[in-house]
Amino acid sequence: MRAGEKPEISQLPLFREMGDSDRERIFAGSFLQVFPPQLTLFELGQHADFLHVLVDGLVELYASSAGRDTTMRIVEPVSSFILAAVVTDMPYLMSARTLVASRILLVPARLVREMIRQDVSLMEATMRELALGYRDLVRALTDMKLRQSAERLGNLILQQELRQGGTGKVRLRAEKRLLASLLGMTPENLSRAFGVLGQHGVEVDGAQLKITDRAALEAFARPDPVKPDEH
Amino acid sequence: MRAGEKPEISQLPLFREMGDSDRERIFAGSFLQVFPPQLTLFELGQHADFLHVLVDGLVELYASSAGRDTTMRIVEPVSSFILAAVVTDMPYLMSARTLVASRILLVPARLVREMIRQDVSLMEATMRELALGYRDLVRALTDMKLRQSAERLGNLILQQELRQGGTGKVRLRAEKRLLASLLGMTPENLSRAFGVLGQHGVEVDGAQLKITDRAALEAFARPDPVKPDEH
DNA sequence: AGGGCTGATTGATGTTTATCAATCACTGCC
DNA sequence: GGCAGTGATTGATAAACATCAATCAGCCCT
Structure with a gap:
């Protein structure tokens, strides 16, 4: 990981409040990878192996069913995505692909779950992140149904x-x-x-x-x- | 609270794993209320003062915007609702009304937040509940967009x-x-x-x-x- | 049993959105 | 500069959905 980006990731709401040494353990167990544009990162239905943190670039989350497909969210740096699948240890409900060349921190899902159990501040941040995401989706759904x-x-x-x-x-x-x-x-x-x-x-x-x-x-x-x- | 229903509420995923004495504190600080049919429990935009647990009856969560309105969820007993607003201490994004006469446990939002901070098992259950709710909404949104x-x-x-x-x-x-x-x-x-x-x-x-x-x-x-x- | 209520259904019509096809504007490339 | 390729726009048509109006079925009345 380069010098400049660790602080940026550390400032994420998800990781900001947790203990420094726990955060270091997460970083140590993760991989920072570079992906070319238009690359599929994972697909709907796969088991969630990694929490993703987009460090640089642009990512599209999309879902498909019955032939058609639709984009669910455009992820801008720096932010994490598919936290819910990681927390529940269940299959992805969305697919993801890079829109442009992107650098992504891959945090093993097992490690995330382990650290959540260990570090209450991380658990609290996760809870909050999920609650906010929930509210975003409520808004998106009413928007789609009513307007x-x-x-x-x-x-x-x-x-x-x-x-x-x-x-x-x-x-x-x-x-x-x-x-x-x-x-x-x-x-x-x-x-x-x-x-x-x-x-x-x-x-x-x-x-x-x-x-x-x-x-x-x-x-x-x-x-x-x-x-x-x-x- | 009647004798028969405390065990049922205690078996909710949200409250199941937490410490017995903490759970008692939550019950002690809450009110079990009976509502007639077709009564509005709260409205979109209001500050979230209570976590609701439907003990008996049927409740509709709905949203309205631009004159029109749409139902977001039908709540059956026994389950809690509107957890995300309580956790984030933000205004409701949905309104709620009883469909039939209902008994509802009202847990003060402050108390919920306090107990979450105090009892890690409760926090974990909350996190999990929110993650599952998040996934339900992802499904609902893709359903609406694709089918x-x-x-x-x-x-x-x-x-x-x-x-x-x-x-x-x-x-x-x-x-x-x-x-x-x-x-x-x-x-x-x-x-x-x-x-x-x-x-x-x-x-x-x-x-x-x-x-x-x-x-x-x-x-x-x-x-x-x-x-x-x-x- | 008859009348009035409520919710479900059916048909006719209008609006919104998707689809298909063509053209336009821009970019990169040689 | 010319030319392919891509994304945006425009127009014509079709499909999906909403709206309006009427009827139907069940239910509760007293």
């Missing part, structure tokens, strides 16, 4: 704008086809949804968006009264 | 049949309008979905269903390769 596609896009834009500093400008990091899949629609419909939002306070120029009329956008997208949790 | 309505119904029938003993017969406990909302469709479309399944191995007689051709039903509904977790 139609252009409204979902509007809400995503509002959230991104907040996360990107509240300047009224939003830059889309992911390809639009990926964004479409995340929002549960086709790329064609995403295009049209952007068109719709053009009449509700959003200006689109490629991957660069501008909110020109927040009130109009909010009236259209009706964001949740409860704002997304801070992780 | 169309009749397929979702088919899968629900297959799951229910398993849970009800694998005899090929399924009895629907909830009203169909509620089932429709849980599946993210209108009651009208649920009716039509039953009609569709009639040609794929399902026989419908009111709330009593029979799977007459499991292979056909599975071919149509394409159940997940990973079976629902045991809780």
Whole structure:
């Protein structure tokens, strides 16, 4: 592991509060691997052998069933993923692939479970991480059930704008086809949804968006009264 | 609290492994309340003051946004709900109402958090409960994103049949309008979905269903390769 | 037994979304 | 610069789903 990244991983909410020596044991038992773009890291149904921590790059979690597939989450560095499968020692419910070249810390699932039992702070952080993830999914599910596609896009834009500093400008990091899949629609419909939002306070120029009329956008997208949790 | 129900609550995965005296402290600080049917227990956006344990009756968790609303989960006894909001000390993301007269144990959220910090077994059980809940939601979200309505119904029938003993017969406990909302469709479309399944191995007689051709039903509904977790 | 309620079903129609096909815009490459 | 390749967009059509309206079946009344 390089000098620069250990502190960054150590600052993750998941590992931040635990004992230093326990954290060292986790690092010592893990592998930092480099993966090329478009590589499948694991597939749905496999047994969960590693907790993954994306150190650098970009990863897509997706699920497939009945031929179709859909992206469940876009993982940005630095963050861990598929904690729930590791904790429960059960098969993955999602597949993962790199979108770009990525460096990933692989922590053996057995080691994670062992250290959780040993270090209460780690257990508490795990519990909290799972609770926050649970709430994210509740939001995602209600979004999918209650809003139609252009409204979902509007809400995503509002959230991104907040996360990107509240300047009224939003830059889309992911390809639009990926964004479409995340929002549960086709790329064609995403295009049209952007068109719709053009009449509700959003200006689109490629991957660069501008909110020109927040009130109009909010009236259209009706964001949740409860704002997304801070992780 | 009556004599008969304490053991039942104590057998909940959440409380089963913890220390007896800690469990007693939780019970001592909680209230067992009786609620009439159709009563709203709490609403989305409120601060989470209590962990709820449904002892007897039936409760609906639902979310609403933009005028519309949708049921997120039907809670059957004996089980706890709304654990994630309690753990994170954040506002509810769902509302809850009784469907029938219900008895519910209300455990003050502060007390839950305090006892979690004190009793590692309780923390571990909480962690596990959240991880399993997380996985349930992943399944629900992929189901919603990847399958169309009749397929979702088919899968629900297959799951229910398993849970009800694998005899090929399924009895629907909830009203169909509620089932429709849980599946993210209108009651009208649920009716039509039953009609569709009639040609794929399902026989419908009111709330009593029979799977007459499991292979056909599975071919149509394409159940997940990973079976629902045991809780 | 008759009337009124509630939930389920059925049919007709409209909206939303997906699919199919074509074109456009951009990038990298030789 | 020209040209393939990829992703985004646009238009036409079809499928899935919602909505609206009407009817039906069961149930509780008194």
